[in-house]
Amino acid sequence: MSYGYGGYGGPPAPPGYGAPGGYGGGFVPAHAPPPPGADPQLWSHFIAVDQDRSGAISAVELERALVNGNWTPFDLDTVKLLMNIFDTDRSGTIGFNEFAGLWKYIKDWQNVFAHFDRDRSGTIDEQEMRNALGQFGYNLSPQLMHLLQMKFASDLRTTGRAANGISFDRFVRACVVVKQITDSFRRLDTDRDGWVQINYDQFMHTVLSLP
Amino acid sequence: MYSGQSGPPRHHHSHGSHASGHRTTVQHHHQHQQPGAPPGADPQVWHWFAAVDTDRSGYITANELQTALINGNGTRFDLDTVKMLMKMFDTDHNGTIGFQEFTGLWKYIADWQQVFLRFDRDRSGSIDGRELTEALRSFGYNLSPPLLTLIEQKYASGPTSGYGPPPGITFDRFVRACVTIKTLTDSFQRFDTDRDGWIQISYEQFLTMILSTP
Numbered sequence: 001m002s003y004g005y006g007g008y009g010g011p012p013a014p015p016g017y018g019a020p021g022g023y024g025g026g027f028v029p030a031h032a033p034p035p036p037g038a039d040p041q042l043w044s045h046f047i048a049v050d051q052d053r054s055g056a057i058s059a060v061e062l063e064r065a066l067v068n069g070n071w072t073p074f075d076l077d078t079v080k081l082l083m084n085i086f087d088t089d090r091s092g093t094i095g096f097n098e099f100a101g102l103w104k105y106i107k108d109w110q111n112v113f114a115h116f117d118r119d120r121s122g123t124i125d126e127q128e129m130r131n132a133l134g135q136f137g138y139n140l141s142p143q144l145m146h147l148l149q150m151k152f153a154s155d156l157r158t159t160g161r162a163a164n165g166i167s168f169d170r171f172v173r174a175c176v177v178v179k180q181i182t183d184s185f186r187r188l189d190t191d192r193d194g195w196v197q198i199n200y201d202q203f204m205h206t207v208l209s210l211p
Numbered sequence: 212m213y214s215g216q217s218g219p220p221r222h223h224h225s226h227g228s229h230a231s232g233h234r235t236t237v238q239h240h241h242q243h244q245q246p247g248a249p250p251g252a253d254p255q256v257w258h259w260f261a262a263v264d265t266d267r268s269g270y271i272t273a274n275e276l277q278t279a280l281i282n283g284n285g286t287r288f289d290l291d292t293v294k295m296l297m298k299m300f301d302t303d304h305n306g307t308i309g310f311q312e313f314t315g316l317w318k319y320i321a322d323w324q325q326v327f328l329r330f331d332r333d334r335s336g337s338i339d340g341r342e343l344t345e346a347l348r349s350f351g352y353n354l355s356p357p358l359l360t361l362i363e364q365k366y367a368s369g370p371t372s373g374y375g376p377p378p379g380i381t382f383d384r385f386v387r388a389c390v391t392i393k394t395l396t397d398s399f400q401r402f403d404t405d406r407d408g409w410i411q412i413s414y415e416q417f418l419t420m421i422l423s424t425p
Contacts, residue, residue, distance in 0.1 A: 076369070090374070144419065147419065156272075156273030156293060188246040195413055196411070197410070200396075201355055203359075207424070208365055
């Protein structure tokens with residue numbers, strides 16, 4: 001599988017099928033000379049995203065740079081999720097070192113996305129989602145799978161009761177949500193009986209901490 | 212401890228005719244005469260229905276709705292809010308909004324506009340942390356300060372930059388935040404049959420509650 005970037009120093013973008021900046025979604029390709037000392041490809045992408053040449057990527061710049069396979073911008077909640085994870089010094093911006101982590105994270109997710117988008121539709125349908133979560137070790141009931149698919153489907157068109165596909169940005173967010181809920185539940189379920197006791201404040205905190 | 216007995220929005224404003232001129236509105240694309248208003252239809256609501264129904268099919272698709280709904284700062288409503296509205300008002304589940312359904316949607320948005328205007332005290336066009344706290348308190352939710360901070364950050368219309376407060380909450384996300392808090396509180400209360408503020412739930416129930424929020 002390939003997540004080719006068309007940018008400087010990168011492999012050519014896969015012809016025909018595929019996405020701006022990588023399979024399923026990713027950065028808009030860039031053209032810029034690599035300065036000495038830095039990974040040239042990474043640096044070229046960094047300065048392409050850092051449009052005002054401030055040396056750091058703002059949330060707005062990140063939002064502008066991240067697009068799905070169909071060129072729709074990443075949804076705000078996914079951009080906020082990424083900022084939360086990678087703005088490790090809480091400066092409100094992404095420096096070059098933080099960008100390296102973000103870059104790898106997105107590339108890894110592109111590979112995951114490409115792997116599970118079996119029918120090469122550019123979105124993840126319910127069966128593909130089931131396969132992905134199953135592989136990650138989450139076995140959700142059919143009812144939950146359907147709720148999840150409805151919640152994260154990217155297309156507003158509804159065809160009967162079937163949920164539509166999930167684009168790259170929302171796929172990442174859906175997977176992070178399932179992981180985070182499951183982790184929180186396990187932390188609360190100290191006696192491992194599958195049930196938790198939780199008060200209102202804890203409950204709201206757990207849910208509203210989700211991306 | 213929760214005390215959210217009644218959910219927003221409260222309907223103590225007259226409704227129906229505030230179409231535009233406020234911060235959030237249905238975007239008016241085309242000024243055209245639309246024939247065939249159903250008998251008894253509110254002319255203004257019909258007028259807006261026709262304006263949103265850009266292909267004049269007689270019903271509003273989700274895409275038409277998303278194109279029509281804009282925040283005070285000109286941004287489109289976010290996808291999750293549009294999906295929430297479709298889910299609420301596409302009552303016959305045919306994937307589109309007919310005129311009758313639109314009447315309900317119209318009133319709902321108009322009511323929320325009033326709520327938004329009432330709490331946007333500084334007229335900034337977005338709801339900041341203090342305004343959010345006041346709004347949620349007035350709806351009957353007594354949430355802890357850390358929880359309020361979390362909600363402010365989650366629904367802010369951008370990430371928090373540096374050490375300042377997060378950006379304000381735009382109309383679309385404000386409505387979604389309030390509906391989410393109401394939905395979560397209601398489902399918690401349904402489980403809390405002895406009203407002691409604690410519930411016992413399984414993983415399946417927990418996930419169902421969460422994934423049912425908009």
